[in-house]
Amino acid sequence: MKFDGGQTVHICLVSETEKRSDFGGKGMTSSVVDSESPDLVCELDNVQGMVDALTSVRWKRHQDAVLELSEHGIVLIVEDTGCLQAKVYLQRELFVRYEYNAQGRPRFGVSLGLFVDCLNTFCIPGHSSTIEFKYPGPDMQLLLKSTASLSACTYAEIRTRIPDTISWDYNFEPAGSTPINFTVKSAALKEAIDDLEWPGSSVQIILQPVPPSVTFKAEGHGDLQIDFMYYANMDLLAAFNCDQIVSHRYKYKFLRATTSNIPSSVIKDNRGSKVTIGRGGMLKVQHLVSVARPSTSHPHIDSAGYQQPSRIAYIEFFVKPEVDEENVYE
Amino acid sequence: MKFKAFLTDHGVNLLEKRFLQALDKMGKVCHLYLTRDHAIFLHNLLNGDGIQSIAQFRKEALFEDYRISSQNDDRIAFTIDLSLLHRALRSIVTIYTEFGGSHSSDAGSPTLNRLQIKLVKKLPPHSQQPMPFLTFETKGYKSAVIQDVPISKPLSRSDVLELQAALDMAQDLPRTLVQVPDMNQLQNFVDRMKHVGDVLSVSISRYGDLHLQISTSLITLGAEFRKLLVIGEQAQVPAGDDNLSAQSRTRRAIERGDAMSVQVSVKHFFKSLQCHLAKPDCAFYGIGQQGSCLTVVFQFFVPGTRQTDKSISLHCRLPVLDPGTN
Numbered sequence: 001m002k003f004d005g006g007q008t009v010h011i012c013l014v015s016e017t018e019k020r021s022d023f024g025g026k027g028m029t030s031s032v033v034d035s036e037s038p039d040l041v042c043e044l045d046n047v048q049g050m051v052d053a054l055t056s057v058r059w060k061r062h063q064d065a066v067l068e069l070s071e072h073g074i075v076l077i078v079e080d081t082g083c084l085q086a087k088v089y090l091q092r093e094l095f096v097r098y099e100y101n102a103q104g105r106p107r108f109g110v111s112l113g114l115f116v117d118c119l120n121t122f123c124i125p126g127h128s129s130t131i132e133f134k135y136p137g138p139d140m141q142l143l144l145k146s147t148a149s150l151s152a153c154t155y156a157e158i159r160t161r162i163p164d165t166i167s168w169d170y171n172f173e174p175a176g177s178t179p180i181n182f183t184v185k186s187a188a189l190k191e192a193i194d195d196l197e198w199p200g201s202s203v204q205i206i207l208q209p210v211p212p213s214v215t216f217k218a219e220g221h222g223d224l225q226i227d228f229m230y231y232a233n234m235d236l237l238a239a240f241n242c243d244q245i246v247s248h249r250y251k252y253k254f255l256r257a258t259t260s261n262i263p264s265s266v267i268k269d270n271r272g273s274k275v276t277i278g279r280g281g282m283l284k285v286q287h288l289v290s291v292a293r294p295s296t297s298h299p300h301i302d303s304a305g306y307q308q309p310s311r312i313a314y315i316e317f318f319v320k321p322e323v324d325e326e327n328v329y330e
Numbered sequence: 331m332k333f334k335a336f337l338t339d340h341g342v343n344l345l346e347k348r349f350l351q352a353l354d355k356m357g358k359v360c361h362l363y364l365t366r367d368h369a370i371f372l373h374n375l376l377n378g379d380g381i382q383s384i385a386q387f388r389k390e391a392l393f394e395d396y397r398i399s400s401q402n403d404d405r406i407a408f409t410i411d412l413s414l415l416h417r418a419l420r421s422i423v424t425i426y427t428e429f430g431g432s433h434s435s436d437a438g439s440p441t442l443n444r445l446q447i448k449l450v451k452k453l454p455p456h457s458q459q460p461m462p463f464l465t466f467e468t469k470g471y472k473s474a475v476i477q478d479v480p481i482s483k484p485l486s487r488s489d490v491l492e493l494q495a496a497l498d499m500a501q502d503l504p505r506t507l508v509q510v511p512d513m514n515q516l517q518n519f520v521d522r523m524k525h526v527g528d529v530l531s532v533s534i535s536r537y538g539d540l541h542l543q544i545s546t547s548l549i550t551l552g553a554e555f556r557k558l559l560v561i562g563e564q565a566q567v568p569a570g571d572d573n574l575s576a577q578s579r580t581r582r583a584i585e586r587g588d589a590m591s592v593q594v595s596v597k598h599f600f601k602s603l604q605c606h607l608a609k610p611d612c613a614f615y616g617i618g619q620q621g622s623c624l625t626v627v628f629q630f631f632v633p634g635t636r637q638t639d640k641s642i643s644l645h646c647r648l649p650v651l652d653p654g655t656n
Contacts, residue, residue, distance in 0.1 A: 114549055117525040121551060124518045151557045152511065153576055154519070157550040 038134050039102035040069050042095040043147065045130045046311075047123040049291030050090065052263035053313035054116050056287065057086035059257035065112040066163040067142075069135065070105045073098075078112055082320070084254040085170050089314040094291045096130070106135070108160035110142060118156045122146055136160070170318040173279040180207060180246055181276035182214055183239040184228060186287060187267045189275070190259040192216055192226045196252060199224045202322060203255050206247040207277065212240045214275075218252070238272050248281035248321040258285040258317040265290060281321030289313045331400040331484060333364055334448040337466075341392030342445060344642070346423055349385055350416040352608035355601055356383040356646070362464075362481075363407040363493060364398055371412075375496040376489075381598045381648050382623075383605070384500055388641035393447075402487045405494070406449070409482040410464065418466055418477035428470035443469065452478065500647055504616025504625050506590075508540050509559040513613055517603040519553060524596040526551050529651060532599070532624055533580045534617050535589035536565035541580045544596065552576060561614060590617040594624050594648045602626045602646045610644065624648040 044050060057065075057078050068075045073091040092098040122144065123129045134143040137157055144156040174180075196203050199218035206215040212230035214237070217223075230240045259273075266289055276284040292311035337345075353360060353371050357380060361372040369387045374380035389396040400406050426445050446467045451460040463478040485493065510516055520542070523530070527544035534540055538560045543552035554576035565588050571579050583589035602624075606613070610628035618625055628644040631637060 111548060114526065117522065118549060118551055121519055121522040121526070121553075124515055124522075127515060152553070152555045154551075154553040155576060156552070159548045 037101045038136060039100070039106045040074075040133065040135045041097070041099045042074075042092075043097040043130060043132045044094065044291075045096050046291050047119055047129040047131050049094075049289065049311075049313065051116060051119050051123060052265055053088050053090065053289040053291065053315060054112065054119070056262045056266070056289065056315050057088055057317075058112055058116055058261055059084075059086075061113060063112040064109055065115065066107055066109050068105050068107045069100065069102060071100045076112075080254070080257070083251065084257055084320070085318045086257070087316045089316075090291075091313075094311060094313060097132075107163050108135070108140070108142070109163040110158055110160055115142075115158060118144065118158060121156075122154055170282060170320070172276075172282055172284055172318060175246065175277055175279050176244070178241060178243040179276065180242050180244075180278075181239070181274060182207065182228070182230075182237055182241070183272045183274045184214070184237055185235070185270050186259075186262060186273045187270050188228070188236055189273050189285075190262060190267065192228075193255055193259045195226065196224060197256065198222065201252050202249050203252050204247060204249045205275075205277070205283070206245065207242040208245045209242050212242065214240075239274075246277055246281075248277065248283070250283060250319050250321055254319045255283075258319065262287055262315075263289060283317075283319040283321065285317040285319070287315045289315060331406055332449065333398045333406055334446070335389070335393035335396040335398075337392060337445045337447055338394055341387075342419070342423055342426070344387070344392065346416070346419050348608045349644075350412055350419065352605045352644075353383065353385060354412045354416060355604040355607065356381060358413060359409050359411055361407055361485075361493060362410050363490075363497070364405070366398060366404045369393070370497070372493065372497065375493060375500065379649055381601050381646055382500060383602075383644070383646040384497065385608075385644045386642070391639075391641035400484075402490055405490050407485040407490050407493055408462065408464075410479065414479050415464070418479045422466045422468055422475055422477050425470040425473060425475045426468040449481075450478070454480075502618065503562075503627070504534075504618050505563045506534060506536050507561040507614035507616035507625075507627060508534055508538055509561070510540070510613040510615060510626075511555050511558060513603060513606045513610075517600070517606065520596065520600050520603060523551060523553075524600055528596055529593050530596045530599050531591055531593050532615070532617070533584065533589055533591035534615060535580070535583040536560065536563055537567045537571075537583065537588065538564070539579070539583065539589070540615060541576055541591075542599075543577075554579075562616070590621055592617050592621045592624050593651045595651060598648045599624075602648055605644060605646060608644060618647070621650060623650055 054076060057076070059080070063078050066077045068077065071092070073089060073094070076088040076090070077085065079085045122131050127148065130147050132145045132147050137143045140160050141157040142160055144158070146154040196216055196218045199220040199222050201220060202218065204217040206217065214228040216226040228237050230237045266287055269290065271288055274286040278284060290311060291313050349371070353373070356373045361375065363370040363372055367389055369389060369392055371385040373383040375382055398404050398406065422445065426443065448465055450463050450465045452463055453460050462481050462483060464481050465479070466477040468475060523542070523544055526549055527546045529544065531543045531545065532541070538556065538558040540555045540558055541552065543550065568586070571582065574582070580589060580591065584591055605626070605628055608628065611631040612629045614627045614629070616625050616627070624647070626646045626648070630639040630642045632639045
């Protein structure tokens with residue numbers, strides 16, 4: 001994985017040239033404003049995979065997303081009220097063509113819902129869906145075009161906006177010398193979090209080394225406790241690292257966002273989602289979404305659960321804990 | 331005023347399995363207009379702003395022993411709830427087919443099991459006032475069944491004249507029609523497109539191009555289908571047009587007078603595509619003269635051939651939106 005969730009993002013507003021669109025200040029900044037060589041031209045042959053990956057971070061109707069382009073790929077970042085952030089990493093290896101010409105890392109904002117709805121129109125079942133992305137267009141748009149057929153063509157121009165200048169990074173740091181994390185079947189994690197809806201607004205996550213286990217606890221309209229015991233069911237918890245008791249509370253609606261929209265393909269693959277607790281209780285949830293082209297996958301390979309690592313999109317959620325001193329044992 | 335006929339097996343199949351579900355998508359209530367030769371289902375012909383659909387059957391396509399009489403030149407029209415009609419027909423068909431449709435025999439001697447449809451006036455329960463119904467009647471092994479579908483009072487002479495005038499108006503065909511490449515694909519596409527915006531711009535050229543585009547302040551999303559079969563006025567694709575973008579190509583075609591463009595509601599357009607539930611063999615889109623409406627014409631073949639079945643016709647007219655309303 002070429003991206004590091006904790007890295008500092010280079011905000012590229014210090015570009016040499018700034019171009020504004022003629023339409024009322026919806027312009028964008030970019031490091032290279034030469035229409036002959038756009039910052040990025042790339043082609044993807046599995047749009048559905050991208051739709052799945054982006055849908056997994058779509059937890060409400062109106063969400064602004066920031067796209068950051070680099071030589072390594074595209075990162076999409078969404079955020080909610082300073083408490084929840086999600087990133088989708090689309091590495092350049094996912095693309096059949098990736099031509100990056102910008103200096104620095106251009107960033108621009110789009111409406112996530114619109115972007116996903118738009119991509120959705122490019123994936124008609126039973127039809128090849130190779131799609132070309134180009135940024136920027138003449139008015140700093142993100143340009144999309146299907147390239148599958150000469151006699152039928154779908155295209156889109158998505159208006160971009162200047163992203164917020166604040167860094168959206170949550171600065172995830174390990175809690176101590178030993179990482180505190182566990183890997184759990186994605187379906188089980190989703191089911192547990194779905195079940196926790198009933199008691200109420202806040203969920204406590206407790207990791208303890210002896211016996212190695214993860215506990216989800218919610219108290220509200222009723223009490224509900226869900227335990228994942230490492231030794232009791234090793235299929236469920238694929239990995240467990242914890243050398244101290246750690247306990248933090250998270251708002252249910254943010255916790256729910258981490259699994260509510262993970263695509264059915266992830267649940268079906270049931271690979272595993274990794275949950276890490278960092279310094280100060282920052283929660284990181286990671287999922288893997290396959291962006292492999294369906295026709296190239298072999299049934300016998302699929303049945304073994306093997307996927308080319310390069311055709312995986314990485315999704316990370318960061319959830320800030322509720323501030324509640326009493327519940328922090330560190 | 332009398333109407334009585336027997337639905338044929340083919341007619342039952344056409345209505346129950348194909349047309350009623352398609353027409354129900356156009357709107358719950360429609361006019362059923364019966365003349366000496368035709369039965370016609372009409373949506374929104376007398377009231378302005380919805381999608382107009384006209385499904386016309388020659389009487390032989392649906393009925394046998396078709397008898398109609400009225401003081402209004404043997405024409406009867408009324409409004410009917412399509413979902414009720416569909417339910418009644420479905421229910422009666424289950425009884426009717428107990429006998430294997432009209433091809434039944436009883437102890438070696440053929441008896442004709444028939445599905446009768448007629449207009450009646452009946453006194454509904456708890457009412458003093460007789461009400462009009464369209465009644466279906468058939469029998470099974472052990473039971474006979476009657477289904478009464480409530481209908482409106484038959485239209486007055488002047489309303490029927492108005493309906494006939496509207497129908498005559500709606501028969502105008504566009505000068506250029508292009509064939510929809512793959513209706514399922516297009517329906518899938520428009521179904522997804524309707525999340526992005528409400529107003530769809532449709533451009534059709536004499537070169538055989540169909541260009542759909544939704545444009546809002548945040549996004550422009552479009553699809554262009556080229557080299558489609560053209561019926562009516564056509565023209566050669568000008569040299570050099572192939573290298574242009576879809577938008578430039580359409581703009582140039584409009585400037586040359588070889589294309590027209592109208593704006594319609596995405597919802598209407600999607601509805602028009604749902605007519606494929608009637609299982610047409612192909613569909614054509616065209617723009618009415620002076621951009622008055624967007625017309626879609628469905629074509630049905632005689633089963634097993636590529637010849638048009640002239641006893642069935644279905645077309646829709648989508649009202650054009652004022653460009654200022656976008």
